[in-house]
Amino acid sequence: MTAPPFALLVERHAGDVARLARALAGPVDGDDVAQQAWAQALAAYPPPGGLRDPRAWLLVVTSRCATDVHRARARRAVPVDPADGVPDRPAPGADPADGELPGADPELWAALRRLPPRQRQAVALRYVADLDHAALARALGTTPGATRRLVSDGLATLRRELAPLPAPPPDPHDDARQETP
């Protein structure tokens, strides 16, 4: 069977790709990530082994692009001298741009983007992209058991992070603040 025209993949899955990209990279970088994902998918299309599930394949490409953007950002970030008293991680609040999205949950997306990369990918692919653990394991090059673990660890962290103030999320780098009752 020949692979379907790429344009049909775009038509059918552009919404899911945009959604996952924004969840993983934020609304501003998210559009870039989606563009990059389409460009990379086109460059690799059709994959040599054939395509059983085009949607899952596209979403995995998207999540890899989002991880790359994350890393590139970290490299670009200007190191801040802690002596300046400037916080070395963003406030736990939302990226203000998230609020511009209709139906967005800025607090949640900000918390998601603070998860370690594998957990972030696993949680987003599981819930935002709705992949099952078999597809997730293929995407992350591991076993379904390991992806269940990544997802449940990620969810546990999100639960803690989303606990309402005035219980600020514990910051292991900031011992001074933890002394306040």
Place this chain on the structure above:
Amino acid sequence: MTHAPDPGTAPTTADVEARLRAAGPAPGARPRVPTRAVDGADVGFAVLGTDLGRVLLAAGPDDALLACSFVPDDDAVERALRRLAAAVSPRVVEAPGRTAAAADQLAEYLAGDRRAFDVPVDLALATPFQRAVLGHLAGVGFGDLTTYGALARGLGRPTASRAVGAALGANPVCVVLPCHRVVASSGALTGYAGGLAAKRRLLDLETARADLHNSSAGEGADG
């Protein structure tokens, strides 16, 4: 389901799952076309609204015109794209820039301002026999008519007028390769991919323009 748990308590896992599933950017909105993802595509296409109805134009790797087809509905678009994917390459993307020259010439032609197309054509979607038949159309100029039988004789297959008709019916590059200038030996308009009304309209357009051209010599309407 609440998105605002009681103060002081962490949301449950089910809460977080529900928020992850529900609160993504609105999935319903028609996505922007990923315009950057066109480099390296083998086939670029565009769907135009014309006086004849919706038309799909597609250009191949060397920007030659692969298709100019009537696509009245989305199913027809999908069929055309699948045909391109199977015959040329699955790397088919929407890229109006790749077909802009053909689109401009088509618009000029339909406005009566152009008599011949000079975009390169690629008959990758046609069989060898279809190619031979379509090649003979080059001799049928603007405003002229021929018949299936005459084309069959021209091909040295005088009894093949039905096969010629079928080959013209499968013309992947309509209008540009003027299969609309072929009629039954009775002069009747027979089938046309874009419908008989479209065929009538194309012939009327050409007749009107050809008459105008004949009656006012010197009017440089040649395209």
